[in-house]
Amino acid sequence: MGAIQSYGLRLERKRWRYRAMRKSRELSPLVNRTAYIREADLLVFCTLRNEAKRLPYFLEYYRNLGINHFLFVDNDSTDGSADYLAEQPDSSVWRTNASYKRSRFGMDWINWLLMKYGNGHWCLTVDPDEFLIYPFCDTRPLRALTDWLDASSIKSFGAMLLDMYPKGPIGTQPYRAGQDPLEIAMWFDSGNYTIERNHKYGNLWIQGGPRARVFFPDEPYHAPALNKVPLVKWDDRYAYISSTHSLLPRGLNLIYDEWGGEKSSGVLLHTKFLDTFTHKAEEELQRGEHYAGSREYKMYAERGQVSPDLWCTWSEKYINWRQLEILGLMSKGNWA
Amino acid sequence: MSLGVILLIHNALDRVEQVARHWATHGVPVVIHADSRMPNSRYQMLIKGLSDLENIRFSARHKCEWGTWGLVAASQSAAEVMLQDFPAVRHVYLASGSCLPLRPVEELVQYLAERPNTDFIESATLADVPWTIGGLDHERFTLRFPFSWKRNRRLFDLCVDFQRRFRMHRQMPDGLIPHMGSQWWCLTRQTLTAILQDPRRGIYERFFRQVWIPDESYFQTLVRLYSRDIQSRSLTLSKFDFQGKPHIFYDDHLQLLRRSDCFVARKIWPYADRLYNAFLTPQPDALNRTEPNPGKIDRIFAKAVERRTQGRTGLYMQSRFPNPDWENGFTASEYSMFEGFSELFEDFESWLGRLTGARVHGHLFAPERVHYEGAVKVINGALSDSAALRDRNPRAFLTNMIWNTRGERQCFQVGPADHIQEVEWDIAKDPNAQICVITGAWAVPLFRSNLDFSEIRRTAAELQRRESRHLDVLRSPYAKARIHIWSLAEFVEAPMEPLQAIIGEIGQTDKRRLTEAPKMVNLTGFAQFLQNLKNQGMHPYLTGDFPNTLEEREKPRKPRKPYLVK
Numbered sequence: 066m067g068a069i070q071s072y073g074l075r076l077e078r079k080r081w082r083y084r085a086m087r088k089s090r091e092l093s094p095l096v097n098r099t100a101y102i103r104e105a106d107l108l109v110f111c112t113l114r115n116e117a118k119r120l121p122y123f124l125e126y127y128r129n130l131g132i133n134h135f136l137f138v139d140n141d142s143t144d145g146s147a148d149y150l151a152e153q154p155d156s157s158v159w160r161t162n163a164s165y166k167r168s169r170f171g172m173d174w175i176n177w178l179l180m181k182y183g184n185g186h187w188c189l190t191v192d193p194d195e196f197l198i199y200p201f202c203d204t205r206p207l208r209a210l211t212d213w214l215d216a217s218s219i220k221s222f223g224a225m226l227l228d229m230y231p232k233g234p235i236g237t238q239p240y241r242a243g244q245d246p247l248e249i250a251m252w253f254d255s256g257n258y259t260i261e262r263n264h265k266y267g268n269l270w271i272q273g274g275p276r277a278r279v280f281f282p283d284e285p286y287h288a289p290a291l292n293k294v295p296l297v298k299w300d301d302r303y304a305y306i307s308s309t310h311s312l313l314p315r316g317l318n319l320i321y322d323e324w325g326g327e328k329s330s331g332v333l334l335h336t337k338f339l340d341t342f343t344h345k346a347e348e349e350l351q352r353g354e355h356y357a358g359s360r361e362y363k364m365y366a367e368r369g370q371v372s373p374d375l376w377c378t379w380s381e382k383y384i385n386w387r388q389l390e391i392l393g394l395m396s397k398g399n400w401a
Numbered sequence: 402m403s404l405g406v407i408l409l410i411h412n413a414l415d416r417v418e419q420v421a422r423h424w425a426t427h428g429v430p431v432v433i434h435a436d437s438r439m440p441n442s443r444y445q446m447l448i449k450g451l452s453d454l455e456n457i458r459f460s461a462r463h464k465c466e467w468g469t470w471g472l473v474a475a476s477q478s479a480a481e482v483m484l485q486d487f488p489a490v491r492h493v494y495l496a497s498g499s500c501l502p503l504r505p506v507e508e509l510v511q512y513l514a515e516r517p518n519t520d521f522i523e524s525a526t527l528a529d530v531p532w533t534i535g536g537l538d539h540e541r542f543t544l545r546f547p548f549s550w551k552r553n554r555r556l557f558d559l560c561v562d563f564q565r566r567f568r569m570h571r572q573m574p575d576g577l578i579p580h581m582g583s584q585w586w587c588l589t590r591q592t593l594t595a596i597l598q599d600p601r602r603g604i605y606e607r608f609f610r611q612v613w614i615p616d617e618s619y620f621q622t623l624v625r626l627y628s629r630d631i632q633s634r635s636l637t638l639s640k641f642d643f644q645g646k647p648h649i650f651y652d653d654h655l656q657l658l659r660r661s662d663c664f665v666a667r668k669i670w671p672y673a674d675r676l677y678n679a680f681l682t683p684q685p686d687a688l689n690r691t692e693p694n695p696g697k698i699d700r701i702f703a704k705a706v707e708r709r710t711q712g713r714t715g716l717y718m719q720s721r722f723p724n725p726d727w728e729n730g731f732t733a734s735e736y737s738m739f740e741g742f743s744e745l746f747e748d749f750e751s752w753l754g755r756l757t758g759a760r761v762h763g764h765l766f767a768p769e770r771v772h773y774e775g776a777v778k779v780i781n782g783a784l785s786d787s788a789a790l791r792d793r794n795p796r797a798f799l800t801n802m803i804w805n806t807r808g809e810r811q812c813f814q815v816g817p818a819d820h821i822q823e824v825e826w827d828i829a830k831d832p833n834a835q836i837c838v839i840t841g842a843w844a845v846p847l848f849r850s851n852l853d854f855s856e857i858r859r860t861a862a863e864l865q866r867r868e869s870r871h872l873d874v875l876r877s878p879y880a881k882a883r884i885h886i887w888s889l890a891e892f893v894e895a896p897m898e899p900l901q902a903i904i905g906e907i908g909q910t911d912k913r914r915l916t917e918a919p920k921m922v923n924l925t926g927f928a929q930f931l932q933n934l935k936n937q938g939m940h941p942y943l944t945g946d947f948p949n950t951l952e953e954r955e956k957p958r959k960p961r962k963p964y965l966v967k
Binding site for chain 1: 701
């Protein structure tokens with residue numbers, strides 16, 4: 066990479082950071098408990114809108130992994146999500162009713178919070194429907210992983226998005242607050258992912274899974290990206306570019322080995338397809354606040370499937386991380 | 402008591418206290434050396450916490466940066482305290498703050514008492530071991546290293562390059578032979594005092610201060626001068642990864658560590674409560690254990706290193722995406738690609754499946770959709786039959802399919818009209834591929850079709866052009882697949898021999914002769930059809946020299962051997 070290109074990326078990074086600072090004015094703190102964050106605490110950053118039903122389990126799951134503090138941006142929820150979060154002793158909440166789209170789908174807000182509170186911490190940036198799975202997650206807390214990453218001088222940890230879905234039309238089984246969503250959405254596609262390299266930022270671009278198979282079989286180029294780098298030892302010079310798909314400086318995107326070996330990686334189980342999905346899809350189509358003109362949601366509506374069935378005979382039923390590793394969706398890498 | 406333990410510590414003080422207390426209450430004197438970079442307040446707390454035990458000492462503090470002399474200086478001063486304050490000590494065991502005794506202290510004491518003059522220290526001559534990481538082996542001793550590798554990597558490298566360029570070499574003092582090994586040793590009082598009280602100690606020290614990672618070579622080299630009986634192994638179980646950094650043990654390693662029968666293990670994760678509880682409380686089921694046996698642990702960690710460096714062949718995923726030609730193999734297992742066979746034989750696919758037990762697909766790369774076996778819409782791994790999804794990334798489509806079905810051989814058909822151009826090079830270069838081609842077989846469906854002759858002529862010309870280009874790839878010197886090419890004429894004349902060879906290569910049937918041949922389509926009038934094409938100016942040269950009349954076809958001719966392109 067030439068000096069000019071490298072300088073260009075530096076300018077771009079600064080631009081995202083400047084933009085995040087500018088957009089931070091849209092946030093107003095509802096409750097700020099960040100003073101309780103101690104050195105080396107593990108933090109979760111999350112933007113949400115009307116997710117009251119999902120939050121109890123979300124918090125439980127990540128508390129069990131050993132997250133010490135949650136930082137939420139509530140984008141104009143009307144179902145009491147913000148108030149519920151404000152009651153949690155380990156959460157800080159910011160509210161905004163500004164445009165999700167114009168804050169680059171929440172990334173400007175998150176970039177600012179990361180910049181302000183994430184410096185020197187291992188920071189996990191996820192959505193309320195994403196659950197991190199990493200090697201040995203059933204026997205070792207998240208701190209075991211971050212300590213090992215620290216000892217290995219690794220600064221970022223990749224976890225691809227794995228779309229989970231129920232058998233039968235989405236929405237037949239109602240989701241109760243506090244329930245493990247994997248009890249309903251327990252199926253996934255194990256081997257239909259395609260990978261390309263993005264030479265500008267150095268990240269991989271992964272597509273595939275049930276959404277490509279069912280919603281985008283004719284225009285796969287537009288299928289959603291599944292590559293993610295959600296766990297980063299944050300430094301206040303860093304910036305996420307587009308969602309958590311990639312970030313700058315570009316070295317952080319090198320979560321894959323280029324010489325045949327396997328680096329350690331995890332999976333984000335994406336439990337989007339619950340009964341809440343249909344309602345959400347309709348609403349998001351109205352608001353048009355999602356990526357690429359809410360193309361994804363348009364596609365769902367266009368396919369005329371108010372409650373599509375993503376299940377097929379070769380869908381795989383989720384068991385544990387070892388299954389995902391055997392299937393080749395994630396890897397222990399060098400961690401044993 | 403004949404054993405004393407030195408602990409080199411720098412963090413996780415509550416664990417240090419716990420382990421030191423364990424040794425001390427079992428009658429083993431402990432000398433603790435704390436890194437001087439540790440905050441004094443925490444150091445004082447540790448001293449206070451252990452003040453009730455009278456067989457614990459603290460030695461003068463040195464700065465212990467990885468790979469520097471400080472670690473040796475720390476062991477030296479701690480050893481001096483140990484030898485002076487505890488005259489009964491016969492063996493001195495060097496351990497770190499993250500070391501955990503796995504077996505009852507009495508067993509270790511007894512083990513050492515039975516070997517009163519043995520020094521346990523891994524000490525191998527530099528020339529004979531491939532341990533060193535990063536290309537510095539003998540140069541560790543012959544160059545000087547004034548800069549820290551951890552903090553000033555660039556200066557470190559520049560300095561090394563500079564000395565290499567100007568050939569600035571040092572000599573080992575007194576013709577010492579450099580030895581290396583794990584820095585966790587257990588030495589006898591005799592050997593240790595000989596090293597520490599040697600009149601030439603100052604000379605050796607001056608030399609080793611400039612060596613890179615002296616803690617892995619100072620004692621390991623000098624022990625060779627004085628020891629009466631060296632067991633060149635460490636009593637501490639410690640595994641290293643491919644970058645030379647120690648593997649860490651967690652709660653889920655409990656059973657492995659138990660069964661290893663090692664005396665001490667490193668490095669333990671400070672929050673591994675289960676391990677600390679299990680090994681620091683009296684173990685009821687005292688087995689009759691003898692020699693350490695870390696075989697299983699060795700295998701697990703060796704596998705981890707292999708996974709990190711080699712990876713799983715044929716897998717492309719978020720954390721394994723090799724550069725072209727660095728894949729260790731393009732695909733996960735063997736597969737076969739047939740060109741022209743299902744055109745020439747009516748029931749080729751079912752015949753092949755029956756005979757070999759392999760999964761025989763139709764044209765996977767057909768323009769309209771993916772023709773899986775049994776015309777299913779999805780196969781293993783939820784791989785779709787959409788042509789657009791496949792054409793988005795044909796390489797990924799093929800590698801995914803082979804990966805998803807590993808354990809079962811895949812066969813598929815290909816024709817010149819298929820969308821294979823993007824992967825044909827990969828397949829041709831893949832040693833896992835078996836490629837069998839009957840050139841010109843595309844003429845058969847045209848011959849049997851009900852199209853206008855001008856249409857047939859145009860299609861034939863196009864297909865011939867495409868197949869010819871494809872054959873160029875297969876005949877390239879870079880092709881590594883097992884490739885067999887016959888012309889249609891050759892094949893029709895004696896089909897059994899090549900079929901036998903193909904089946905034999907797939908190798909899932911017994912070696913007997915084929916009893917059942919696939920049914921060839923009726924070719925009566927085909928020669929005339931080819932002649933008509935020729936008459937229209939379109940010479941189907943890829944079909945080979947087809948006999949002009951049926952009668953001529955009956956005449957015996959000497960069959961040509963199929964040729965193998967490799």
